Amino acid sequence: MTSSIVFDHLSFSYQNTTAPALQDISGEMSRGSFTMVMGHSGAGKSTLCCAINGLVPRFLRGDYAGRVMAEGMEAGKNSVPDMARAVGIVLQDFEAQLFSTNVELEMAFGLENQCLPRTAMEERIHTYLRVVGLEELLRRDTATLSGGQKQRLAIGSVLAMETPVLVMDEPTTDIDPEGRHQILSLIRRLRTQDRTLVVTDLDAEAAVQADQIWLLRDGQLLAKGTPAETLTDSSLIESCGVRPLATIALFQAMNWPGQPLTVDAAMAEIENQGLLRPSRPEGRAISALPPGKVILETRNLSYRYPAGSTNALSDIDLTIHEGDFVAMLGQNGSGKTTLAKHFNGLLKPTAGDMFLRGRPVNNYRRDELAREVGYVFQNPDHQIFAPTVGEEVSFGPRILGIDRKTLERNIAEALDATGLSGFEDKNPFLLNRGERQRVAVASILAVKPAVIILDEPTTGLDYVHQLDTMEMLKRLNQLGHTIIVITHAMWIAEAYARRSILMKEGRILLDGPTSEVFSDETMLAAASLAPSDLIRLRNRLGLAAMTLTDMVKELRGDNIVIPFPNQR
Template sequence: MTSSIVFDHLSFSYQNTTAPALQDISGEMTRGSFTMVMGHSGAGKSTLCCAINGLVPRFLRGDYAGRVMVEGMEAAKNSVPDMARVVGIVLQDFEAQLFSTNVELEMAFGLENQCLPRTDMEERINIYSQMVGLKELLRRDTATLSGGQKQRLAIGSVLAMETPVLVMDEPTTDIDPEGRRHILSLIRRLRTRERTLVVTDLDAEAAVQADQIWLLKDGQLLAKGPPVEILTDSSLIESCGIRPLATVALFQAMNWPGQPLTVEAAAAEIENRRLLCPRRPECRTISVLAPGKVILETRNLSYRYPAGAINALNEIDLTIHEGDFVAMLGQNGSGKTTLAKHFNGLLKPTAGNMLVRGRPVNNYRRHELAREVGYIFQNPDHQIFAPTVREEVAFGPRILGMDRKALERNIAEALDATGLSGFEDKNPFLLNRGERQRVAVASILAVKPAVIILDEPTTGLDYVHQRDTMEMLKRLNQLGHTIIVITHAMWIAEAYAKRSILMKEGRILLDGPTSMVFSDEAMLAAASLAPSDLIRLRNRLGLAAMTLTDMVKELKSEAVPPGSF
């Protein structure tokens, strides 16, 4: 096997930073192989990707030592456009890299740079738009594509360049489950071609099909090996900030033999070895919600964007109660965010009513509403502006005219709840993404709104930070705040939300206790969603529990003891 990419003692630290981003990375990826690079956020995954096509150190500068050879070219010694002949890279922020007016021009851009004649371009665009499933959309404006389609276009436009090496930095982040499934299946199909594939991902479920997994931690290559070796070591991958495979974790917790990597393998294993008596799913007891006072209510609410041809929301009737912990689920464009923006009056219904504590939002002054409903946007960088964390967090309460004493107390409480005590005088722009996200949450918390809405609070965070964020929300919920989370991450809804609302095409498809909603896989599929592996296994086994610990408890009470088969 010839090697395609060779890392030779590569070390790199970014300008003006002390901690190295990569330390002494050595290893090789053979031609045609598929390597999954995993690790916590800040582990150096993106830096590693950028080192393959020379963006590190040619564009992102810093101290560089060692070398990277890609198809016989030394990355640091060639310009990025020259490296583009052998390396195609899909960068992390897929929205920002789409640049052209329509789909076919986007796919043509790289080919134009390669000076391909028009007929060849047409042929390539034909082949690769077919492969990424955008054949019918060649003339579409890229801005009108869904998230998953945009990501596939970003991939397709790089694929069309037919480089021997293809690098994708977190191609499934920030995409709804259906879009994610499309991309994973695309990666699976790409495996059969003679291309070296390097993909980073935060999720172990995506890594099952790789040839090799490289595990990064704090810039160091901690381990590498085939999935069966790496993914079965739950404690190792958890120490790298990755959520362990549900199937492996369950089998280990139950002390069952075997280490299945997929739900199908796990179910087969359980059946073959008769690890469980057959159970009937109907028997499981499903929790019921205990609603408090109504705080948000929509009556027959419809909304159409000013330039829109169809309603973004259709006759929504919904009540949210004090103390609820709600997950709003659905594909991109299903109306989740549009609906949530009505809750704090950012959007006004085209028809119907939006009531907060029984009073129409129109009757509220802006600052009154801000005290009732806080809204945290997906990207913390869309709101951070102050030179210190304290001033950033103080902005909301100060503008609402809170007196000095209450202000100080609220800031301290907000920082404490978000784990940012001690960060008061730090510059928020120098914090990492997870910390900036928490600053954004703290800045809303300091106002003490009764309801807190979070739009994709876990995007760009690794498992550990996701869990921390959600645990924090759980504490806030216990303190009496109503929490509404818009998310694509199914496990977050499963493990934390008491109630889930399923949306599709501007309507509510299903609304009920999370354990009930996630039992209905057909309905989830209708909304283009699918439960996580853990819950799929739970549904197959007919359990009621929603978390691994609870599942183990439930199973322990009735499992056949190991050794009896």
């Protein structure tokens, strides 16, 4: 096979940084192959992608050594627009790269740069909109597309340029499970098109279909090999910040023979080898937590955006108790964020009522609300402004007029809870995304609100940081804070939330203990969601446990405790 991309001892460090982003990367990707690049955040995945089309070092500057060849063109020696003849790249923030008025023009942009005549453009646009499944949306305003559609458009517009190499940097981040599923099946279809595919992702489940997996850690190429070679080594991929495959992890923990990469393969192994004892494990202890007082309550709440023609929320009746740990799930646009913004009065219901401790939210002053309900926005960069972490975290309590002594204690506690002690004098803008996310949480924590709402707290974080964040929320919950998490990451809801609320088209589809909600795969599918591989296995095996450790215990016949919150 001829090689399409060649890395030849590539090293790179960004300007004004000391740690190298990439160190001595060598390797080949053959023409028509599909390579998945994985690693923790900051491992150098994006840098590697950008090195293929010359954005590194032409646009993102720094110390560059070695070379990268893509389809015979040397990336460092050609300009980025020249490299665009050989390499198409879909950058990480797909929303920001959609630039045109409508779908058709977005598709045309690259082709216009290639100076294609109009008729040829038309043909390409139609062909590739069909490939990405957007042919119906030719004239749609790109801003009105769903996350999955936007990402497919971003991919389609690069595909249309018919470059022999296609690079996609984390194409499934920030997208709901349905959109993610669409992208993964699109990648599967692209495999038949004889293009060299390079994709980065954080999820091992997405990597199963690749020809080759490259594992990066701290800028070094730690391992490369087929999925069967790399993904079966759970400790290796975990050391690279990637969550191991649930199937492999379960088989290893149970000492079962076989290394199935998918749920279907795992079920086949279990059945063929008779791994599961015929009797279902008995004697599960179920503990009922005493319900806390009602803290948030909506009655018949509906909301319509000022410019909207339909209700974003319709007739929501919901009670949340003190000490709850709630996950709000649903597709993009299902109303999760809109509902959560009612909890702290950012939005006022068009009809119905929103109560906080039995008092209408409208009757609270802004500063009273901020003390009761903290809201961590999805993107930490939307709130960070201070030159030091300490100042940033103290902003909330200071403007709320909390006295100096309490303030200092609160800040110390908030920094401690988020693992940021010792960061007081650091510049928040120089921290990585995971750390900035924690600064944002700390700055809300410092006010000590009874309820903490987090919108997609794990977006853009790798597995290790996701775990850190969620363990921190668990601790806060144990300290008595009510936690409400809006998330697309199913495993987070599964492993941490006691209660899950499924939303669809502005209504609550299902609301109950997480273990029950995730048993109902039909209902989840109705909300365009699917459980993680671990829970799919659990459901097929008829288990009650929600985490790997509990599943192993349950399969061995030990007692486990599934906390069920009492509600309503």
